[in-house]
Amino acid sequence: MPKNSDTITAIATPSGRGGIGIVRVSGNKTKEIFKALTGFSPKARLAQFVSFKSSDQKIIDKGIALYFEAPASYTGEDVMECHAHGSRIILGILLEEILSLGARLALPGEFTERAFINDKIDLLQAEAIADLIDSNSKKAARSAMQSLSGVFSDSIKELRERVFNAKALIEAALDFPEEEDVVVDTLPASREVQECLDVLNDLISKAEAGRVLDQNPSIVIAGRPNAGKSSVLNYLSGFDSAIVSTTPGTTRDVIKEKVLLGDYAVTLFDTAGIRNTEDKVEQAGVDRARKTLAIADIVLCVHDNTLDEASINVDLFEHISPGARIIVVRNKIDLCDETNFENSENEVYVSVKTSVGMDKLLEAIYQHLDIAENEEDLIFSRQRHLEDLHRISNGLKSVLSDIANGAGLEVQAESLRQCLSGFDDLTGKTTSDDVLGAVFSKFCIGK
Ligand SMILES: Nc1nc2c(ncn2[C@@H]2O[C@H](COP(=O)(O)OP(=O)(O)O)[C@@H](O)[C@H]2O)c(=O)[nH]1
Ligand SMILES: [Mg+2]
Known part of the structure; x- marks a missing residue:
């Protein structure tokens, strides 16, 4: 059965x-x-x-x-x-x-x-159901809901229809018997394919922007020993998960906390203060801190503002992943005589102790997390979607060059047929059982 x-x-x-x-x-x-x-x-x-x-x-x-x-x-x-x-x-x-x-x-x-x-x-809607259940930010939930309502599917179907029509244009020309000496006008087809490609590229950029929605951005707190890193972690997570102490070198392992910051679920990492040390355990912590920096989306470089500029940890910057955003957090301003501080989105003056400026720090973090203002500019996408979209895009590009190089109509029609199958894979019409299995097995039971 x-x-x-x-x-x-x-x-x-x-x-x-x-x-x-x-x-x-x-x-x-x-x-x-x-x-x-x-x-x-x-x-x-x-x-x-x-x-x-x-x-x-x-x-x-x-x-x-x-x-x-x-x-x-x-x-x-x-x-x-x-x-x-x-x-x-x-x-x-x-x-x-x-x-x-x-x-x-x-x-x-x-x-x-x-x-x-x-x-x-x-299939796109089925995936959106799982994404909606698993969404870890309001933005992700809203975007998944859009896909579930069929916004992504409809754009894909519309585009498929247009590619289908372009193929029909080419196939109509194919129907002329070979011996008849008709000059085939390839312009309408190539124009249509070019327009499809433009629409597709727009979809790809929205899908690429939405790729981050199912990942918790990593916020790594780094800096010199005693700068107040663990205090920042405890403040942002809302509870004392890291030991705060006047003794430099207290945090040795990387402490990881998943927390909700405003609309966003993020993973916070508190790291060992970066310095050269003879202590082997502390050194291992410093190495881990450096490795954690390499996976950061946002780095909070915590600096004790009572100390001079030279003590900012330059060595730290070398280890930060190239795409990461950096916010310099100048801490302990309660101990400084100065009261006029210029904040920017990359530099904020705070006192974790008195909470002064912590709202500005959160604002700066939100700004960096805000990948796109409007949900319409994002499509909650998966790797599978991006691969299929790129495959279709490459197909359309090769059709354009086929047309430009005067390749046979049969070749052009075949390339377009392959593009169509890319669309069908995407929506699940012809998706392989392996892919389907992979999609549904990740759901929770009862859904
Ligand atoms: N006065 C003052 N002290 C702070 C502030 N933030 C942290 N500290 C203190 O600085 C010391 C080191 O803090 P900690 O969070 O453990 O720093 P970490 O080594 O960078 O993790 C502790 O004694 C904290 O109480 C601040 O804003 N003002
Ligand atoms: Mg610490």
Whole structure:
């Protein structure tokens, strides 16, 4: 029996306690399961308050049962949702009961995979669902939502249509018998292909800009011993994860914290103060600090502002990855006599101790994190998308040069056909099982 004819079930809410927990069922046994479990016949799209009962008629829980009739459901099949109390035990018993009624446990992403198979969504939208669930910033969530609504898919479909039309132009010329001496006007086709390429390049740049959305930017805090690095980490993370001490060389290992800064989830790294030291353990920490700098998206170079310029750690800059943004954080201004400080997006004067200027530091960080102001300028993309988009772009470029070099029409049409298959891979029309498997297996169970 093909696996898609099974009725599947899973707990759809995260594990742990909660007010409500949901068990989902999808497939052609759903109706029977609904009846057996609740004693009622399901009514589509109506919230029915029921007692969920086991086969020996014991009440498992009371809650809401929802029924969606195929094809008007998430998966495109008959779907039931049991909204019970959010206890792992209750949900577990409910799940066992549904399994005993003939369903099997769903694989990760299997509900969404069925939605894809039943043409409720394309592959780009399926990926957007996973990206939405996993999104770690408001911007990422909004951008994933746009893809889920079909904005990315629609641009791809529109572009595919245009490439298809360009191919039709070329194929129409192909239909002339060879012996007829017609001069084929290649201009309309080449103009159309060039326009497609322009639109595609715009999509590629939005997709490249949106590539960062699913990655937590790394913010590395570095500088001399005692400059106040660990204090900055504790301030930004909102709790004391690193030991703050007057003894230089206290932080030896790299301390890593995932925190939410405003709209953004970031990973903060506190590092050992960079200096030459005889202490082997401290030296190992310094080496790690240097390595961490190489992966930084943003480096906060913390400097004790009571010290002179010469003590800024120049050695530190050598190790920072070339693409990283650097913010010089001049700390301990509470100890300085001066009160007029000029802040810029790359240099801020703060006192972690009194919090003065820390709002400016956050603003500077936000500015560097702000990859694009408008969500429309970003497409939440994956490596797979970029590879397919570049493949199509290369295909279109070679068609243009084929046309320019007067290559045969058959060659041009074939190149365009390959571009079309690139679009189909992207939306999942012809995507290989391996790629599909890789996409859906990364979903959580119950989605
Ligand atoms: N007066 C003052 N002291 C600070 C400030 N920030 C940190 N310190 C102190 O400087 C010392 C070193 O701080 P720490 O965060 O451990 O520095 P690290 O070695 O760079 O990690 C500690 O005694 C902190 O209390 C500040 O803004 N003002
Ligand atoms: Mg420290």
